[in-house]
Amino acid sequence: MSRRSLTRRAFVVGSVAVAGGAAFGVYMLGKPHDNPLEATLGPGEAALTPYVRIDAQGVTLITPRADSGQGVAHVQAAFLAEELDVDLEAVRVDPGPPGAAYWNTALAGEAAEFTVPSGGLMRDLAESALGAAMKVIGLQITGGSTTVPDQFVKLRAAAASARETLKQAAAARTGVARDALRTEAGQVILPDGTALPYGALAGDLAGVAVVQDVALRPPSAWRYIGQPMARIDMVAKCTGTQTYGIDLEIDGMVHAAIRLNPAQGGAMTGFDATRALQMRGVQGVVAVTGGIAALADNTWRAMQAAEAVEVDWGPAPMPATMAQHWQALSEAFTEDRRDSRKRDDGDVETALAGGEVIEAEYRAPYLAHAPLEPVSAIVRVDDGKAEVWTGTQIPRFVQKNVARIAGIDPEAVTLHAQMMGGSFGHRLEDEVVRRATEIAVQRPGVPVKLTYSREEDMTHDFPRQIAMARLRGRVAEGRVEAMDLRVACPSVMASQMGRQDMPVPGPDSQIVAGAWNAPFAFPHHRVTGYRAPELAPVSSWRSVGASHAGFFHNAALDELIHAAGADPMEERLRLCSDPLARKVLEAVAEMSAWTGPLSAGRGRGVALTTSFGVPCAEVIEVRHTDAGIRIENVWVAAEVGLVVDPVNFENLVQGGVIFGLAHAMNCEITYEGGIAEQANFDSYPGMRLAQAPKIAVRGLENGAALRGIGEPPVPPAAPALAGAIFAATGLRLREMPFSRFIDFA
Amino acid sequence: MKFTVNGVRHEADVEAEMPLLWVLRDELKIKGVKYGCGIAQCGACTVHLDGEAVRSCQIWAEDAEGAEITTIEGLGTAEALHAVQAAWIARQVAQCGYCQSGQIMQAAALLAGNPAPSDAEIDAAMSGNLCRCGTYPRIRAAIHDAADRLREA
Numbered sequence: 001m002s003r004r005s006l007t008r009r010a011f012v013v014g015s016v017a018v019a020g021g022a023a024f025g026v027y028m029l030g031k032p033h034d035n036p037l038e039a040t041l042g043p044g045e046a047a048l049t050p051y052v053r054i055d056a057q058g059v060t061l062i063t064p065r066a067d068s069g070q071g072v073a074h075v076q077a078a079f080l081a082e083e084l085d086v087d088l089e090a091v092r093v094d095p096g097p098p099g100a101a102y103w104n105t106a107l108a109g110e111a112a113e114f115t116v117p118s119g120g121l122m123r124d125l126a127e128s129a130l131g132a133a134m135k136v137i138g139l140q141i142t143g144g145s146t147t148v149p150d151q152f153v154k155l156r157a158a159a160a161s162a163r164e165t166l167k168q169a170a171a172a173r174t175g176v177a178r179d180a181l182r183t184e185a186g187q188v189i190l191p192d193g194t195a196l197p198y199g200a201l202a203g204d205l206a207g208v209a210v211v212q213d214v215a216l217r218p219p220s221a222w223r224y225i226g227q228p229m230a231r232i233d234m235v236a237k238c239t240g241t242q243t244y245g246i247d248l249e250i251d252g253m254v255h256a257a258i259r260l261n262p263a264q265g266g267a268m269t270g271f272d273a274t275r276a277l278q279m280r281g282v283q284g285v286v287a288v289t290g291g292i293a294a295l296a297d298n299t300w301r302a303m304q305a306a307e308a309v310e311v312d313w314g315p316a317p318m319p320a321t322m323a324q325h326w327q328a329l330s331e332a333f334t335e336d337r338r339d340s341r342k343r344d345d346g347d348v349e350t351a352l353a354g355g356e357v358i359e360a361e362y363r364a365p366y367l368a369h370a371p372l373e374p375v376s377a378i379v380r381v382d383d384g385k386a387e388v389w390t391g392t393q394i395p396r397f398v399q400k401n402v403a404r405i406a407g408i409d410p411e412a413v414t415l416h417a418q419m420m421g422g423s424f425g426h427r428l429e430d431e432v433v434r435r436a437t438e439i440a441v442q443r444p445g446v447p448v449k450l451t452y453s454r455e456e457d458m459t460h461d462f463p464r465q466i467a468m469a470r471l472r473g474r475v476a477e478g479r480v481e482a483m484d485l486r487v488a489c490p491s492v493m494a495s496q497m498g499r500q501d502m503p504v505p506g507p508d509s510q511i512v513a514g515a516w517n518a519p520f521a522f523p524h525h526r527v528t529g530y531r532a533p534e535l536a537p538v539s540s541w542r543s544v545g546a547s548h549a550g551f552f553h554n555a556a557l558d559e560l561i562h563a564a565g566a567d568p569m570e571e572r573l574r575l576c577s578d579p580l581a582r583k584v585l586e587a588v589a590e591m592s593a594w595t596g597p598l599s600a601g602r603g604r605g606v607a608l609t610t611s612f613g614v615p616c617a618e619v620i621e622v623r624h625t626d627a628g629i630r631i632e633n634v635w636v637a638a639e640v641g642l643v644v645d646p647v648n649f650e651n652l653v654q655g656g657v658i659f660g661l662a663h664a665m666n667c668e669i670t671y672e673g674g675i676a677e678q679a680n681f682d683s684y685p686g687m688r689l690a691q692a693p694k695i696a697v698r699g700l701e702n703g704a705a706l707r708g709i710g711e712p713p714v715p716p717a718a719p720a721l722a723g724a725i726f727a728a729t730g731l732r733l734r735e736m737p738f739s740r741f742i743d744f745a
Numbered sequence: 746m747k748f749t750v751n752g753v754r755h756e757a758d759v760e761a762e763m764p765l766l767w768v769l770r771d772e773l774k775i776k777g778v779k780y781g782c783g784i785a786q787c788g789a790c791t792v793h794l795d796g797e798a799v800r801s802c803q804i805w806a807e808d809a810e811g812a813e814i815t816t817i818e819g820l821g822t823a824e825a826l827h828a829v830q831a832a833w834i835a836r837q838v839a840q841c842g843y844c845q846s847g848q849i850m851q852a853a854a855l856l857a858g859n860p861a862p863s864d865a866e867i868d869a870a871m872s873g874n875l876c877r878c879g880t881y882p883r884i885r886a887a888i889h890d891a892a893d894r895l896r897e898a
């Protein structure tokens with residue numbers, strides 16, 4: 001890959017003296033004065049995020065980006081270690097000193113610093129929703145697929161500068177020329193073998209000019225990048241010593257549990273807490289937006305008390321039945337609701353005018369995010385300031401919303417980001433923090449810890465968008481000739497940003513993500529997005545629009561290929577128009593030894609979706625047993641430019657495939673009278689270990705840009721499974737979850 | 746109630762029906778045991794009660810009276826890992842890690858009673874433990890790895 005094209009000319013390296021050492025980081029060229037930190041920092045404080053601090057204690061990576069399970073902090077530490085010549089295990093990772101002024105403002109600085117990568121979601125957004133909203137969404141997904149690409153150059157550049165500056169400090173101290181020095185294992189080594197630990201040199205750094213424009217090491221010299229690494233959070237997570245947000249305790253804290261109107265978004269019109277207030281340990285019941293919260297000396301007692309409150313509820317501001325939700329989508333395929341037509345090859349209308357037209361309709365349901373850790377937040381409001389402890393991917397919004405509810409300045413809100421027990425997009429919303437703040441303002445000075453029950457969390461999630469597609473297509477002479485795919489759904493971006501009071505102008509390319517950019521060239525190919533009105537409020541769910549539109553496009557293509565009498569793999573290979581995507585398809589064909597139909601009762605399906613700039617292909621093999629469909633094997637390949645850590649990569653890809661399969665199999669949120677009918681994992685089961693297939697993974701490195709892998713394995717899973725079920729049973733599945741139509745073993 | 750957790754005797758003055766999960770987490774501040782569902786559907790709260798893997802969200806305080814309880818913290822530590830934890834680390838199983846305390850406690854109980862489980866036995870023992878991150882392929886491998894370690898030990 002042309003890693004050199006990611007030139008560090010785009011950045012200047014900054015070095016700032018800190019107590020007992022120095023901090024190194026990168027700004028965007030031309031932006032240093034936009035960094036809001038400069039105005040608020042005391043002398044000697046660093047204004048770079050993320051950055052590396054070198055002091056007497058050694059090397060610390062300061063990164064405010066909380067980790068939801070993808071090993072992002074670990075990968076960033078590896079980038080640092082690569083250029084700084086420290087052992088990976090010796091890099092400490094710190095979210096920044098809690099309470100220090102620069103931590104707060106650094107969050108805002110992060111948005112100002114955000115750069116637009118050249119592909120995928122960010123490019124789509126840049127085209128469709130310029131301005132503040134884009135920056136904000138960029139900030140939102142930093143925990144996922146954009147963090148690694150973003151930091152790949154920046155952190156290595158900062159580390160390379162730090163290394164050379166340390167050598168310069170050693171040169172000044174010893175009189176040996178910098179060129180004659182080398183570095184190893186956190187030390188500068190003199191020609192005579194004398195070793196000066198970085199920590200011992202840290203005090204000299206303030207007097208040394210930072211060494212700029214250090215060339216990054218070529219891939220052939222890498223020690224960590226590309227090698228299997230031991231994740232730095234692994235031991236803690238396997239010994240029960242990792243503290244998540246839900247585990248945190250603050251002195252003097254009171255526990256709170258919430259009960260919101262079961263009808264999503266409905267009002268609370270009155271309550272009687274008499275019985276709850278008599279329960280043991282209960283310290284009060286207060287009103288919050290849309291519900292009540294009970295306060296107690298223990299999580300369980302608070303939850304019991306919340307249940308015991310008698311509450312009057314208002315109606316839900318959404319259609320009463322699922323039939324009405326689907327009806328609204330079905331009525332959205334109109335010219336005045338047309339949102340985008342980003343693909344229009346050939347002449348679809350003429351091509352479909354004569355002969356047999358193949359038509360079909362597809363559906364994707366609402367889905368909860370349901371990370372295994374229910375959401376929680378601790379908030380203390382006092383004396384014109386607030387402190388917040390929570391796991392979040394939107395620190396800047398949290399700061400703003402807490403400030404608004406508490407009636408204070410955003411700068412007066414200090415956020416302590418916590419480790420998250422999963423997110424999948426759930427922590428891109430901040431309802432739990434807003435509710436906790438509403439309670440906290442009613443208990444000034446008291447840290448209020450609000451923990452959602454699983455039921456409150458699942459039924460008040462803002463789910464993945466509901467979506468519908470209509471296909472008209474044509475085949476001729478054994479080939480796919482024309483595809484006209486129309487996709488209708490509410491705008492997830494408008495819904496999500498609307499809760500942050502941010503308008504999203506222009507079309508929402510997520511409606512057609514993974515479909516309009518499908519890497520296939522049919523003679524006639526058109527993809528149109530239609531914006532349905534908002535029904536239930538919706539939010540970004542792992543892989544966002546590609547989670548529905550990637551399914552629709554692949555499923556539609558399968559129908560046309562079948563009608564043409566062609567092979568799903570061969571015809572895709574013939575039609576594939578993107579060389580990188582073709583290599584991904586070829587990889588799964590080879591890995592699975594694809595040979596066409598299998599023996600009776602077995603079937604294979606294939607799908608390819610490009611999302612977040614990553615073409616990802618999957619072949620899935622199923623067996624039709626007496627107990628139902630058994631998913632036996634998955635072969636998956638993805639083009640990511642560079643596999644930073646093959647072990648973590650394999651884990652994330654396998655997890656993404658399972659996430660896609662689990663929801664396609666048996667998950668949906670349905671609303672009756674605005675009330676979610678699934679509240680816990682008994683009715684939202686997902687996949688269990690016994691159902692997990694063997695999953696063979698291959699990462700390809702033919703592309704020029706480094707890409708994240710959090711989302712891309714999700715979209716192809718559902719259509720590849722549908723294709724496999726069709727091959728095994730003859731049943732064509734056009735609507736998720738498939739458990740509505742067939743059993744899974 | 747009186748009971749022993751990780752070898753230490755504890756007394757807690759709680760309601761008879763408070764789930765052991767919350768006694769451990771909120772009264773004794775033992776946080777390795779996790780809340781995921783509260784209704785025996787996820788296994789995040791798995792602990793050993795008199796040697797058996799149980800869902801602590803389903804055990805009333807009064808039913809734990811006099812019991813010997815082991816949580817993930819008592820299974821092993823970073824300095825003295827249990828074979829299952831060592832295998833989990835070697836196989837780099839965790840993503841978010843939130844389910845893993847329960848997965849590890851369930852696997853340790855399985856291996857204590859069955860030193861060489863087949864895939865089918867692993868399926869049967871482990872399918873009550875939900876992992877939303879989808880680490881199942883690594884969990885399966887780590888259990889076989891842990892069985893090997895225990896046999897060699």
Ligand code: FES
Pocket residue numbers: 779780781782783784785786787788789790791800801802803
């Ligand atoms: S919390 Fe006990 S099984 Fe889920």
Ligand code: FES
Pocket residue numbers: 069372421422839840841842843844845875876877878879880
């Ligand atoms: S590792 Fe996240 S739920 Fe299992």
